Amino acid sequence: MKVRVKFQKEGPVKFVGHLDTLRYFQKSMRRAKIDVAYSEGYSPHMIMSFASPLGVGLTTEGDYFDMELKTSSSSKEMIRRLNNTMAEGIRVLSIRQIPEEKSSNGMALVCACDYLISFREGMGFRDGWKDHVCRFLLQEHIFFEKTTKKGTREIDIRPLIYQMEVRGKTIFLQLSAGSVNNLKPEIVLDAFSAYLGETFSPYAFLIHRLEIYTDLGKDGEHQFVPLECLGTEIE
Structure with missing residues (x-):
């Protein structure tokens, strides 16, 4: 049986890297039996x-991993047992069975992510920055220099920004994600800062991931669906 686990990771545990998070969940599975x-x-x-x-330093309320089970209890029971083993800041939100016809691993399905960007005290944009968000998106092209092992090349990130809007004192981003076109929120923030003519420390922003989506759309039309919606709760 294949299941998909959704979890949140906040507070000091945001500084725990991916491999250590993987080991943490492996140990939690054993403790929760x-x-x-x-x-x-x-x-x-x-x-x-x-x-x-x-990434290290980012928080989330919508991250996922898939795992294979030999036998299972109900979703509610497994969530309860796992959360009883969790450290502060990590919490399992849902466990759903993935049907065979939708059993591609989560990594292969990822196509977009939502983020909420806030600012550390005294480190935000200058007054009036909110008025520039729409103008920034109205650009036909937004170029960014990407450095790889093969050198530096210029890429157009505008097609990879699905949404960008002001929400109170924060910025909401919906960006392309996955193995082919993966756009990190830090790159968008750097590009927007350059558009404003400002330079920021990478520590000026607090990045919180809200959700990860797959795309069920056809003929070039997007229909983003959270990964957990592909599964069903185990009774």
């Missing part, structure tokens, strides 16, 4: 895969 399936071979390991590993 979740009957996880193991791989075969000389070095068996729990069959788990994360949809889109989060």
Whole structure:
């Protein structure tokens, strides 16, 4: 049986890296007595895969990993047992069974993510920045220099920004994600800062991921659906 687990990660645990988060959940599965399936071979390991590993220092209320179970209790019971083992700041929000016809791993399904950007005290944009968000998006192209092992190349990130809007004192972003066109919110913030003619410390912004989506649209039309919606609760 394949299940998809949705969890949040906030507070000091945001500084725990991806590999340590993976090990943490493996230990939590054992403590909660979740009957996880193991791989075969000389070095068996729990069959788990994360949809889109989060960068160190970012918080989330919508991250996912998939895992294989040999047997299961109800979703509510597994959530209760897991959360009883969790450290402060990490909490399992849902566990849903994934049907065979939708059993592609979460990482292969990811196409977009929502983020909420806030500012550290005294480190925000200058007054009037909210009026420039719409103008920034009205640009036909937004170029950014991307550095890779092969060198530096200029890419147009405008098609990868699906939404950008002001929400009170924060910025909401919906960006392309996944293995092909993955746009980090830090890049958008850098591009917007350059548009305003300002330079910011990377520590000026607090980035919070809200949700991860797959795309059920056809013929070029997007229909973004949260990854958990592809599964059903186990009774």
